[in-house]
Amino acid sequence: MKWWGSLTIPILTSGVLVLGAWVLPAWGQGENPPADTKAVGATSGHGVTLVEQTYKGNEADTAKELIGLENKWTEAAKKGNADGVAPLLADGFIATDADGSVHNKAQMLARIKTDKWETNQISDLKVAVYDGAAVVTGTWVGKGTSDGKPVDAQERWTDTWVTIGRWQCVASHSSPMK
Numbered sequence: 001m002k003w004w005g006s007l008t009i010p011i012l013t014s015g016v017l018v019l020g021a022w023v024l025p026a027w028g029q030g031e032n033p034p035a036d037t038k039a040v041g042a043t044s045g046h047g048v049t050l051v052e053q054t055y056k057g058n059e060a061d062t063a064k065e066l067i068g069l070e071n072k073w074t075e076a077a078k079k080g081n082a083d084g085v086a087p088l089l090a091d092g093f094i095a096t097d098a099d100g101s102v103h104n105k106a107q108m109l110a111r112i113k114t115d116k117w118e119t120n121q122i123s124d125l126k127v128a129v130y131d132g133a134a135v136v137t138g139t140w141v142g143k144g145t146s147d148g149k150p151v152d153a154q155e156r157w158t159d160t161w162v163t164i165g166r167w168q169c170v171a172s173h174s175s176p177m178k
Contacts, residue, residue: 059129062127062129062134063127063129063134065167066127066134066136066161066167067125067127067136069088069161069167069169070122070125070136070138070159071122072084072088073085073088073169074120074121074122076112077112077115077117077120078117078120080112080113080114080115080116081112082109082110082112082113085108085109085112086105086109087166087168088167088168088169089105089108089109089168089169090105090162090164090168090169090170091105092105092170093105093108093168093169093170093171093172094170094171094172095108095171095172095173096171096172096173096174097174098153098155098174098175098176111146111147114147114148115144115145115146115147116144116145117142117143117144118143118144119141119142119143119144120140120141120142120144121140121141121142122138122139122140122157123138123139123141124137124138124139125137125138126138132162132163133160133161133162133163134160134161134162134167135158135159135160135161136158136159136161137156137157137158137159138156138157139154139155139156139157139177140153140154140155140156140157140174141153141154142155153176154176154177155174155175155176155177156174156175156177157172157173157174157175158172158173158174159171159172160172
């Protein structure tokens with residue numbers, strides 16, 4: 001019995017070392033990242049994983065989609081096409097303009113119908129994607145009339161988008177650029 005007990009420890013130790021030498025190289029390749037790396041967009045520390053690549057790919061697709069929606073909004077507004085903008089705005093949409101005025105969806109759509117633009121351009125768009133939500137920021141240059149008043153402005157803006165069956169903007173805010 002004493003002989004059997006003295007062999008057990010060296011055999012177990014050898015088995016753990018052999019198993020460890022076989023498992024550790026695979027772990028170092030990053031095939032099994034911690035479960036939360038996808039949610040936070042962090043790397044596992046063991047190389048770029050398939051889960052992380054998929055998340056980054058989806059985020060890039062979402063960013064492209066939202067930039068397309070922002071451009072669609074800008075083009076439709078330039079043409080006075082409120083019907084083209086309406087599906088992009090959530091029912092509870094709220095906008096705060098650079099002058100501090102606040103508008104709901106119906107008010108925004110009514111303004112789009114009456115505004116006249118020589119220039120209505122967005123640029124420098126950046127997108128941050130979160131679970132079911134995104135924030136898009138950029139700059140806007142506009143020259144024309146809005147609410148019957150002449151406009152010649154440059155603004156920075158922030159739009160907050162959420163998925164409600166599809167991407168819809170729930171809030172927009174703009175500030176004058178000096």
